Amino acid sequence: MTCTVTVLPAGRKLSAQPGENLLTLLRSANLAPEAPCGGNGKCGKCTVLIGGKPVLACGYTVSGDVTVHVTEAKTHARILTDGYGAEVELQPLRDGAMAAFDIGTTTVVCYLLEAGTGHLLAAASAVNPQQSYGADVISRIQRALAGEMEAQTRLIREQMGSLLGDACRQAGVLPETVGVISVVGNPCMQQLFLGIMPENLAKIPFAPVLTKAEVGEAGDIFPCCPHAALVTVPDISGYVGADTVGCVLASGLDREEKRTLLVDIGTNGEMVLGNRERMIACATAAGPALEGAKIRFGMRGEPGAIDHAALVGNTLSLSVIGGGEAAGICGSGLIDIAAVLLDAGVVNARGRLAEPGTALPLGDRIFETEGQRCFRLTDSVYLTQDDIRQLQMAKGAIASGIELMAAQLGGGVETIERVLLAGAFGSFIRPESACRIGLLPPQLLDCIQAIGNAAGSGARRVACSRAELQRAQTIADRAEFLELAALPEFQRTFAQSMRFCP
Known part of the structure; x- marks a missing residue:
């Protein structure tokens, strides 16, 4: 018997076998909600609606025809594209425009650079679509080893191809005129992009695979750029990657x-x-935690996130991205809030919240729920003792x-x-x-x-200059991993x- 799963608001109908996990099914169709814990039932953020009731997708087993409402992912996350670094002498591997990618665990950024000058023409960015496989690299490695590597590879390649297309449209550049595409990322992100099983990152000694700069043909991954060279920046270790090499390049630390x-x-x-x-x-x-995962009301830096906090006299002042009602807390807000609580004396050096009703500034905001102390930020958003521990x-x-x-x-x-x-x-x-x-x-x-x-600035330097690619290799070779x-x-x-x- 085959079951039909109708997914709203996408309007897609998926075929499933009885007993199939809903999150796995949604992942296969690129319709999954975020699952920061990797689908282990710990974060509670892969919630969907079935029959009007909230259900964790990771814990739901398909047993018959069903309609599932998946909250559409927010696409207005605050993603940094501005870079840093001195000008570089143009020495590209091939003629044409140049593209550079920074594949982050959370976000992906594409830069398009002008042929002949290396000047920035356009930038495009998006949330990494592998989020439903976990917010951290360990979760994604585990899912890859469990047979879901090809799906993660497909997702990131499709996203990068889409961003490259967006950047080319912004700048009025034909993708087939791109001559060089450079890529940086942490070792896991690079290996998933290249389709290399990250089993080396799951066992001691966590040895890196990409220790040497590689130059290949981009057309195998990006058909729209059939003449481009694909440049992969080397890693320092199994957990210090090409993105860090890019940072060193751009900053001039070496x-x-x-x-x-x-x-x-x-x-x-x-x-x-x-x-x-x-x-x-x-x-x-x-x-x-600093990216918003494993925090009760944690979220990325997007509209609705508390991004800053201050203690003004004895009053708590909050800043919300977009200026509307607070929906959660992003990493910068979490750090500000902790600093405020320390200044107010309602959190001690061990991280323990004071008792509810304590006669201290902001003490009236402390309460208990579900067996732990919490600090009320707004009527609907609060910080828990577990959040502080994270x-x-x-x-x-x-x-x-x-x-x-x-x-x-x-x-x-x-x-x-x-x-x-x-x-x-x-x-x-x-x-x-x-x-x-x-x-x-x-x-x-x-x-x-x-x-x-x-990291993105470093990727841009590599795209523009073969000398910078050699410098990247020297940095990877010189840096001592501790x-x-x-x-x-x-x-x-x-x-x-x-x-x-x-």
């Missing part, structure tokens, strides 16, 4: 005299510390990584002379709040600089770093 800390605060939390003499790189298990683990991972890298280079964090924050998150957070909660060392506040989408978890002092440092600054 040529810098001052000891510089480069931080890409995101799902994976890659960092590089050093200068032209020596560079150490590491990846921290920051998790997706933030502590994320910030503890990054802070401990900074401390341990500094120790490996010799000296403490006070020897760091510059701090460069890459990526969208680094551009939108308030450095004061990041230092207040101990995500970044407070003593480095005055030397923090946001550098935008440096396996934080293998250090005997890691667990102690991580536990201490989870605490908030008093």
